[in-house]
Amino acid sequence: MSEPDVGMPPVKAQWYFRQLLNGLQHIHSMGVVHRDIKPENLLLTGQDILKISDFGMATVFRHSDRERMLNATCGTLPYASPQVIKGLYKAEPVDIWSSGIVLIAMLAGELPWDSASNDCPAYKEWVTGSVALTEANPWKKIDNAALCTLIKAMLIHDENTRATLKRIMEHPWTNADFGNSCFLYFLSCFLVYVVSALSYILNGLFTFHSIVF
Template identity: 45%
Template structure:
């Protein structure tokens, strides 16, 4: 590391570590910027000294991602290992996460949902044709580029289910409970059918702003009603969804995996093929073939070290394991990719002549932020009072950064960070999900924002 500038560090000559994008079970994700060209890369850092079991997981993830080339799959650029630290270089998703576009209890416009869903199915179709099952599809793992094209990310749970034309059933219980298919809780299961089910739950979330059930089991009343009771049509989320979309969801969320609709038939369904508004036509733009050379990172000096502790992950066995441990939830932090306002300042300074439509003006796009008129210290006190009254646990992890911990209604841990950034005339209050469900996170954000309404500035900009 050649130099430091605040929290911005020089990784190698010409490349700056501008910001931490997210945390994972084994490390961090950093935004890597080329100061001259303005090119951006997401870099996962995995410290195998702290997590010896991470090496096999990283090797499997890289093995799968390195041969995937599709406009709706987050692109893999390369990997490097130095001094027990694994670096994985990935396409930077400038538009943020899909969950950030989902308004709690509302969802999004049908046009937007249709556009994102068609792109998701295009990507899933490609994965399945390659013999790859993702096994953890959810809005937190779906990112957007600067043109709002969807990118499937986080292949930490992915596996090959077809090799040399021969398919196998899977029996590893993994994924996130509200999104997993019912057969995963029983096992063994079809890889393709399980991924398709998860896509159906994602579509429900996009169209309604809520999840249909906590888990697809007989112990969940909402799922039982969907499975066997006609009265489900009169309750949310189904009452918010138009008839044609419901007809598709009934085929996708078919409890019997043998009867579940295929990806091919989903793509041909009338709802998916219905014409979009002119401004929502799919405008896929492939990333440039070459962002950087992997040799750019072959320096002999010490690499950047992780500076934050990472949580423990629940160990999971291979698909053929006889272990019956409940592994339906990963005890880790999502590798999300929003950044902070200071990155915009940095990028603007790097190349001030670029058009206002360039990707750097989209790097910081996120709906979970607002500006306030009170100084940072006063704002922090207000936030602490608010989250304390809500029963949340908080701690300061850095200057002007609060980490908030709670549980959602499913008793699943929810962790998010609040970063206060002092601007020229006000203070930007930036929220970022670290762990848990994105929709539940946005519910908490809305509650906190309402409690601070008297100090929020009149003009709000989310980019």
Template identity: 35%
Template sequence: MSGGRIGRTRVGRYEIGRTLGEGTFAKVKFARNVETGENVAIKILDKEKILRHKMIGQIKREISTMKLIKHPNVIQMHEVMASKTKIYIVLEFVTGGELFDKISSRGRLKEDEAKRYFQQLVNAVDYCHSRGVFHRDLKPENLLLDSSGVLKVSDFGLSALPQQVREDGLLYTTCGTPNYVAPEVINNKGYDGAKADLWSCGVILFVLMAGYLPFEESNLMALYKKIFKADFTCPSWFSSSAKKLITRILEPNPLTRITIPEVIENEWFKKGYKPPDFETPDTTSLDDVHAIFDESGEAVNLVVERREERPVLMNAFELISTSQGLNLSTLFEKQMGLFKRETRFASKCPANEIISKIEETAMPLGFDVKKNNYKMKLQGSKTGRKGHLSVAAEIFEVAPSLYMVELRKSKGDTLEFHKFYKNLSTGLKDIVWKSGEGSKETNDS
């Protein structure tokens, strides 16, 4: 097989690999710059949806600003491209996983470590606010770590794409994960993006130090009531100065809530705080951003997606990057951590057989199956806690006649996803590859 390019999609100088995540408006995929060998993440937006929501001007503004933001704790945007139907935003790729995987594997963090991440988060948020960009959806999935353990906030400016700012300069969209969202956002009365972002930072700090959420209810109205009243209790192990600061951040009235400059001056925050040392480049070209759309909304220099059909071949580096750290024993295990939304297994069966078997097992569980080459969409018919559960499955070739199957929750509740996977894996046990004759699945290692 030549250089691992079989079954790859190529856009411009990037070879596109597996899906890293997906949302309503976009998908994020792993990619490699063929000229430099650099790994990147590419956010792919559906142009038709953007036109339908009359978001072109806004997207251009958001992307231009994001391209100008260069901060050590914010994911860097490299360039922007467009094809006839899609917009491709090329971003820095970080390999350390999500910050919250640390909690799911180790429980809560020590106060000093939690503070270190909180300082990096507040610094990134403050810097973006100073450039007029608000996040509006700060939550665990958006906090990534690089290989040295430095916090990187992703989706800045981009998470707000479907939203609108009204003439009075306030935002009017309830977005975000309810547990992390400020009361004024839920209230839909128009809100100050900076104050709302700070509230989410406060919830994140609480979770890092406590190992659980300050506001947690299975019933949405009960959850909202708790948030409106800021009805939470700090655990006994929080220091009194941390408790005080969290209480001032999780203040339901945005007018009396502490501000970011005040947080940075706070004694608890200041202890051990080193502002990041970085230079803002003098020039950043926005030619690629302007080139995506001319005035008519038509793209000017288009890139073309080229693809061949067979399972994507995954190289050794990518294979290792899907595992926790570089520990290969966990590679094909079910990673049932607290916030896990994906799982994978290996199989020596032919790819078509794997697809038929997944379809055969998922349908009696009440899932509608759509197939597209070596990718599948499993859509649950029952409404769960967070709407219908939707699962994406993709098959990768990792060696001749060895395949890796990745299942990812794309919509719905994570616990329901785990339950579904448990039921599904019972039906798939004949096709799951077991290392070593007669041994149990690699979970014992």
């Protein structure tokens, strides 16, 4: 989805991020939590539509309006919330956290830390607010003020105060208009679709011609 150590343009990251949020909203509305959101589990169609895959770690957390706490340590460590690592957590904040890490990966092409635990120096710096903007971490590549507030809200250590899906979907960056960049990106997506469709049609005609003659 993004080039290692470089990332992708904000307009493209926003396009995928919005789709991820919509997917999570649907999943959570059914009382299901994914618990392993990461780039490897996000598939793209030929039309650049994002699909959430691999529900092997998913579980039901809400039934008949009753929610339960979860305690299984699962998922992928760099994307797992502090509560998942410890083994007792609420459901929805888990996917919010992982989505925040995915957003960083899309924008910066790298991950902020190896694990959200006190054993990880990079994460300790994040919690204490002592992160240094250097070439050795992704924060230097994320220089948009609105974007920074969004990421901070999604990666709050306390799951009870972590941003909700509703809050994230209403955030200024999520709804930002990137102007010409947005238009050019969607135009490129459309052209890719047209080229793919024409290629498919021409290949079909060539095959038909070969069979007939």
